[in-house]
Amino acid sequence: MSDARAWQAAPDLVDLLDGVVDRDRHLRVVAGALTDLLCADFVGRVALDLRDRSAEVRRHPQGGRSGDDVARHLLALAGDHPVVRSLRADRSRGLPAPRRLSDVATRAELLRNAAYVELLRPGGAEHQMTIPTARTGAGGRVWTVNRSGAEFSDRDLASARALQPVLALLDRTVGAHLAAAPDGVAAREELGLTAREVQVLGHVGSGLTADAVARLLRISDRTVHKHLENAYRKLDRHDRLLAVDRARELGVLPQPRRRAP
Numbered sequence: 001m002s003d004a005r006a007w008q009a010a011p012d013l014v015d016l017l018d019g020v021v022d023r024d025r026h027l028r029v030v031a032g033a034l035t036d037l038l039c040a041d042f043v044g045r046v047a048l049d050l051r052d053r054s055a056e057v058r059r060h061p062q063g064g065r066s067g068d069d070v071a072r073h074l075l076a077l078a079g080d081h082p083v084v085r086s087l088r089a090d091r092s093r094g095l096p097a098p099r100r101l102s103d104v105a106t107r108a109e110l111l112r113n114a115a116y117v118e119l120l121r122p123g124g125a126e127h128q129m130t131i132p133t134a135r136t137g138a139g140g141r142v143w144t145v146n147r148s149g150a151e152f153s154d155r156d157l158a159s160a161r162a163l164q165p166v167l168a169l170l171d172r173t174v175g176a177h178l179a180a181a182p183d184g185v186a187a188r189e190e191l192g193l194t195a196r197e198v199q200v201l202g203h204v205g206s207g208l209t210a211d212a213v214a215r216l217l218r219i220s221d222r223t224v225h226k227h228l229e230n231a232y233r234k235l236d237r238h239d240r241l242l243a244v245d246r247a248r249e250l251g252v253l254p255q256p257r258r259r260a261p
Helices: 003-016 023-037 067-080 082-089 107-111 114-120 154-178 182-191 195-205 210-217 221-235 240-250
Strands: 042-049 054-060 127-136 139-147
Touching (some): 023 154, 042 067, 054 067, 067 082, 067 114, 082 114, 082 127, 107 114, 139 154, 195 210, 195 221, 221 240
Antiparallel strands (some): 127 139
């Protein structure tokens, strides 16, 4: 894709997203544009916070492992992930520039890398290009563009750089706003729930035991139970099921997905 085509795609993306208030549709529109423009097999939307030990992974089109499963695996391997390491070491002002896997590791290094061997290559990301859109102290949000077979060219990388400013703008003005339901945020703040308490309650609500949550977040069992006790008290409920139901009712936690009949 030429840089001129990339620049033309930027206003087209803004037009496509005009009036979009549904988060899933927003992600689908951007992912579809990136897939077409960069000839990707699939595109991923990744939010990672290593301080809170939280991650969200969305794949477009959907396929293979669930996003939650990939997110848990990513958290476990984040310290070894070549792009995560590269972005954390990047001290440039503003957003780090887009980069390919091959820009941060040799082929021999990748074949010895657990994140590549266990997560990326089996998932179809033999070649990956990452486009950061938001940066935080311990992580951020990125789009990943993935292929098997052909490596991304220097022209592809230049196109990603041309698209990055509008993707970052969309992240600030649309994507970040849609990332959480405003009513849920307001309810959480009114109840005095901390982000960590909501995170722990959400993991427990998804079926994980307190021991599993402790291992996932790398905190003690005692800390998990303390967060749960605080959440129960603030939600005025005395056990896990009632507290989770109340949090979902208020929008603090998302409603569970319905299984297809």
